[in-house]
Amino acid sequence: MKHYDAIIIGAGQAGTPLAKKLAKAGKKTCLIEQRLIGGTCINDGCTPTKTLIASAKALHYYKIAKKLGVEILQPKVDFKTIMKRKDDLVDSFRASAQRGVEETKGLTLLFGEASFISKNEINVKLNDGAESKLTADWIFIDTGAKTVIPDIEGIREIDYLTSTSILELEEVPKHLVIIGGNYIGLEFGQMFSRFGSKVTILEKSNRIVHREDNDVSEALTEILEDEGLNIFTKTKIAKVSQNKKGVITIDVEVNGEMKKITCSHVLVAVGRKPNTDALNLINCGVKVDDKGTILVNKKLETNIKNIWALGDVKGGPAFTHIAYNDYTIVYRNLIEKANLTTDNRPVPYCVFTDPQLGRVGITEDEAKKQKLDYKVAVLPMYVVGRAVETGETLGFMKAVVDAKSKRILGVAILADQGGEIMSVLQMAMQGGITYEQIRYGVFAHPTYSEALNNLFMKLED
Known part of the structure; x- marks a missing residue:
């Protein structure tokens, strides 16, 4: 039975960087992955879908080109080429991630299914048919989530x-x-x-x-x-x-x-549910809810000392950037002796429809439920100069602000480049910048962000 300082189960967007950083910090580390390095993001999520969405967007340009005075012949969808481009990018990103793991000194990579024997012992059914038993002082679970299949007849x-x-x-x-x-x-x-x-x-x-x-x-x-x-x-x-x-x-x-x-x-x-079925958590005593979600505290610690859960497997917002932030919290607490928690961290996200929906903070509905003293500013994209110039006038910008402090509480940007516009306001929220400062701020012309002047001007009406 081989002993490690740290075992990470799952090579997703929390597990992979955590394994590398722990190894570089001098910890003898083992990373166990059942399927593919990179997790959902690289293999089944962000990378392949946003690559395909870019191809779909190119087809959309054909539809708006005529409005811009450009005649384009009827486009043809070469689906095999579209999918090959997606596959090539996924392969490239995955290979780069795996190479980074394999080149890290002090880090062992095993491909197989991990399950608990006890709170510090792991059994690995290796993909080559063999088995390996490991022990560790620290164990981190980053096994992600999978598609929920609803209870529908047939x-x-x-x-x-x-x-x-x-x-x-x-x-x-x-x-x-x-x-x-x-x-x-x-x-x-x-x-x-x-x-x-x-x-x-x-x-x-x-x-x-x-x-x-x-x-x-x-x-x-x-x-x-x-x-x-x-x-x-x-x-x-x-x-x-x-x-x-x-x-x-x-x-x-x-x-x-x-x-x-x-x-x-x-x-x-x-929806999706956590990948905990094969872990045999009953053997280590880690608590889960009725959906199999691993329960953690604000430092991502489970109820069992020296076992942590990161990413989608612990529930909460299932986003790549949240999983990555989980890793930074755990690593900095353990190695840098910080005292970080998940309390009050921003949870931005972007839905990559076209136009995009960029979101951070609370919604207007949530402000109502909390009985806050708030105001709402809304600006249609068809009055935004940059949007008119590019022909991308669908959607609107919306911000919920505190009426007294003038702080921004939440935003929804349904617009071309909505995620990027949202990120500007997220930075303002994190820095405590008021909507009034943005209203009178100087932004480069003509950009989408410049329209934030006009968005908050609406609060003067």
């Missing part, structure tokens, strides 16, 4: 797609039905609609992106429907079936009325 008998398997398609679906109207489903829906698929989205809530304010949801719905997506809310799927020719039939209730929808492909995008 769903497991059809060839459904997940956010992972859809990335392996060899041709554009004729009719793609997406179960779930949130971030993953909307990105794939708009992307494949632009590639030429008929797309239908089925959302059980009364609106898509239901965690956002109603005006954000309504605006995004209108944008997507104008592009040709069919969006049904308040839906309840009774059953699904697939015939011998591969045609899928969905019996669904929409606003109390039963419908039959036939399609070629179904993408399940109703």
Whole structure:
């Protein structure tokens, strides 16, 4: 039984940099990965999807080019080339990440499935068929999450797609039905609609992106429907079936009325759940909730001393940047003797629909629930000079501010480059800059950020 100072289970966006940094700090470290280095982000998430979205965006330029006085011949989708570009980028990013691990002195990389024997002992079923037993003083769990398959009659008998398997398609679906109207489903829906698929989205809530304010949801719905997506809310799927020719039939209730929808492909995008089933956490005593989410405190410590959980497996916001920040908190606390916690850290995110939805801080709905003394500023993109010049006038900027302190409490930027605009306001929030300072600030002309002057000018009305 081999002993290490630290074992990291899972080579995602928290586990990989943590393993490297611990090894460089002189800790004898082992990184265990069952599948691929890089986690969801590199292999099944950010890198491949945003690469495909860029190809879909190029098709969109064809539609707006005429408004800009440019005539373009009817574009042709070369799906094999699009997918090859995606694969090449993923392979390159993954290879770079693995090379970084393998070249780190003091760091051992094992490919296999890890499970607990006790609170400091790990069994690894290696992918080559062998087994290895390890012990460690510190153990870090970064096993991520996987697609939730809803309890729908017939769903497991059809060839459904997940956010992972859809990335392996060899041709554009004729009719793609997406179960779930949130971030993953909307990105794939708009992307494949632009590639030429008929797309239908089925959302059980009364609106898509239901965690956002109603005006954000309504605006995004209108944008997507104008592009040709069919969006049904308040839906309840009774059953699904697939015939011998591969045609899928969905019996669904929409606003109390039963419908039959036939399609070629179904993408399940109703949420994700933590990868804890194979860990045998009962052997080490680490507590989980009823969904299998590992429970941690604000320092990412589990209830068992010297076992931590990072990234999606611990629940909370399932974003790459949050997982990476988890690593920095744990590493700095252990090695640099800091006293960092997850309290009050910003949780920015960007939905890569087109236009993008950049979000940070609280929504207007949340401000109401908290009974805050707040104001709201809204600026449509069609009055933003830069947006008019580029022909990207869909969406709006929205900010929730504290009426007394004039601090920014939250923003939603549904706009071209919405994530970048949001990041400007996030920096203001972190630095305590008031909306009044931004209102009178000097920004380069003509940029999207310059429109923040006009956004906060709305509060003077």
